[in-house]
Amino acid sequence: MNNQYGDDHDEATVLGFEVPKSPDSSYNNVYPGTEDEARDPPIVPPHLQHTVLSCPSRDSAGSISTPHNVILNHLYIENREAPRSVVALGFTHRFRSKFVTVVLYKPVQRRGNTSA
């Protein structure tokens, strides 16, 4: 049990059981430099590209092919050339033993528009 107030309080200590002081070197770390931020972020794993969102519905009940497990619970945004006034977000999750893909169309805020 680390007692962080140990240095300030006047406690009776038992011989042999004193809490050791933290080594100074652990508090002397240099702040991380900006060269880490210059690197590109890690690439998106390729299996996340296999989304079912582009699947057209086979029937009016909205049946599509079974999604891969890896794409579940990931939020996708539609890749279309700008400017768009409406953007599509897609998400697939499992409900009990069936899969549900929801595609939500949202308006894109126009520049300079202050309305919510």
Added chain:
Amino acid sequence: MGNGEAIPQASESDIEISRHRISAFLSTHTAYELLPESGKVIAFDINMPVKQAFHILYEQGIPVAPLWNSYKSQCVGVLTALDFVLILRELGNHGSNLTEEELETHTIAAWKEVKLHLNGQMDDSGRPYPRHLIHSGPCDSLKDVALKIFQNKVSTIPIIHSSSRDGSYFQSQLLHLASLSGILKCICRHFRHSSSSLPILQQPICAIPLGTWVPKIGESSRRPLAMLRPNTSLSAALSLLVQAEVSSVPIVDDNDSLLDIYSRSDITDLAKDKAYARISLDEMSIHEALQLGQDANSPYGVFNGQRCQMCLPSDPLHKVMERLSNPRVRRLVIVEAGSKRVEGIVSLSDVFRFLLGLA
């Protein structure tokens, strides 16, 4: 039904037995069965412009979409073809009061408020009465879902799973859009191999009190079946759809032979031409409006059997039910063999009204 010729009517006991078994099936199965193995639901944020929404409905080929409120993180309604019909009529009423800019940005939320106002569902200070979303959960019985759809006179209701974790975080998941056709499909699938348990299914539909029929000579008390000619204006057609509270009207020639059918959902074809507001509903005929939705220009007089699903008065009920299980088919026009004279219409809600024994 009394139509002069002696067509034997289905026996009361056959009807009662069938109704009882179907009711038992619907009460013991849940809405979860309506979900496909892998399903897709398309929803709109309620702050999206209506113009974009109808264009997407047309693009995706869907007649209805649930509405999502991002701030409340929940489903707050649906947008249907009827909304589009009402908007067009409203735009027609106000003429050019709405500028092009306003049309571009007229959101679904704003339209829904206008709609409440039009329906007199606002109190004196202009605040809307709180409306609760009509929906069902995945554990609700199929019978409850069917009754809810039927009694609220809607075509679909969203299936929403509401869960609260720790009682504090309330989560609402949109799962599926349930319709009567999906429920009918469940019924047909279940009873397909035991058709003898539902004796009424073998009866021809002319022997069952089902659907709307053209009254025969001498039956003046019967409500007439609404029909239109191809050169009727679109505004007259839309008014008829709204006033008669029907979802479609057969289009017939001078001999009452079936040519085509105009449905409320056909209105989304107008969204193909983004300038829907500039279309004059009085000047466009329904024939022209239907041309908009067709890829190939089929000449006037060529019958499009795909659009217009027909059946005969002698067809058995189970055949009619199988065909109505297709979500794209919401009604069948009953025609006389050969001449295609319209004798009646049987819709999805007619079948449920009969099977569940509702008024």
